[in-house]
Amino acid sequence: MSDILEAILRRRAVKLFEPIEISQELREQILDAARHAPSSFNMQPYRLYWVESEAQKALVAKLCMGQSPAATASALVVAVADIASMPATTECQLAWMRSSNFSQEKIRDYERTAKIGRILFVPGPLGIFAAVKRAIFWSLNLWKTMGMPPLSRQEWLKWATKSTSLACQNLMIAAEALGFNTCPMEGFDGRRLSRYLGLSRRDHEIVMVIAIGKRSHEYVEAPQWRRPLEATVTLL
Numbered sequence: 001m002s003d004i005l006e007a008i009l010r011r012r013a014v015k016l017f018e019p020i021e022i023s024q025e026l027r028e029q030i031l032d033a034a035r036h037a038p039s040s041f042n043m044q045p046y047r048l049y050w051v052e053s054e055a056q057k058a059l060v061a062k063l064c065m066g067q068s069p070a071a072t073a074s075a076l077v078v079a080v081a082d083i084a085s086m087p088a089t090t091e092c093q094l095a096w097m098r099s100s101n102f103s104q105e106k107i108r109d110y111e112r113t114a115k116i117g118r119i120l121f122v123p124g125p126l127g128i129f130a131a132v133k134r135a136i137f138w139s140l141n142l143w144k145t146m147g148m149p150p151l152s153r154q155e156w157l158k159w160a161t162k163s164t165s166l167a168c169q170n171l172m173i174a175a176e177a178l179g180f181n182t183c184p185m186e187g188f189d190g191r192r193l194s195r196y197l198g199l200s201r202r203d204h205e206i207v208m209v210i211a212i213g214k215r216s217h218e219y220v221e222a223p224q225w226r227r228p229l230e231a232t233v234t235l236l
């Protein structure tokens with residue numbers, strides 16, 4: 001079996017960790033794997049907060065309701081969907097395209113797409129622009145096959161959450177492949193954790209907190225159960 005498949009099948013949500021340190025090199029490998037995940041329009045609309053100092057970890061673990069994976073982890077990663085990062089991301093990609101000698105045509109194409117993205121993004125006061133844009137898209141959709149883009153802030157946050165989740169899964173598989181274990185958690189006090197990280201309700205949504213460490217020898221793992229394949233898959 002391939003190493004990747006092995007890491008995927010070996011991964012479990014581990015609830016109790018040994019106190020070990022994660023070196024800077026391994027931390028960077030884990031985070032690098034996370035950002036290699038695919039993302040919608042390659043926008044990478046997230047920020048990962050790696051919490052490793054004892055004091056900060058204790059605080060975040062408390063905001064994860066003191067759950068044992070959080071309290072015993074070597075590090076906690078707070079994965080935040082971040083729609084405010086988009087303008088900086090497009091500027092950064094444009095600078096990269098210019099310095100990598102992309103053709104003028106490709107750069108113009110990207111600028112055009114970024115501009116459309118910016119127009120779609122502005123929800124306006126009380127979501128008025130979003131309502132107008134939705135009406136336009138619905139009318140177009142009556143005679144044209146097309147997808148509906150995110151328009152309201154909530155829809156944009158949902159959009160960003162998908163890409164954030166893929167980065168989280170990459171992070172957990174990379175950690176597993178490098179000899180660590182993880183536990184994804186959504187049992188946290190979102191309001192207090194957001195305040196602690198200085199996040200805004202408009203632009204940010206905490207998707208999950210991931211505990212990383214090495215499985216404790218004392219940890220007794222329950223058998224893994226999954227629905228049968230035919231309950232999750234439809235073949236057409």
Ligand SMILES: Cc1cc2nc3c(=O)[nH]c(=O)nc-3n(C[C@H](O)[C@H](O)[C@H](O)COP(=O)(O)O)c2cc1C
Pocket residue numbers: 011012013014015067069183184185186187188208224225
């Ligand atoms: C989005 C998400 C949130 C989760 N939240 C918690 C949590 O707050 N606490 C916890 O102990 N486990 C949490 N889990 C872990 C699940 O309980 C676990 O993945 C599931 O029971 C399957 O077990 P396995 O991952 O070992 O196969 C979460 C998993 C996911 C994907």
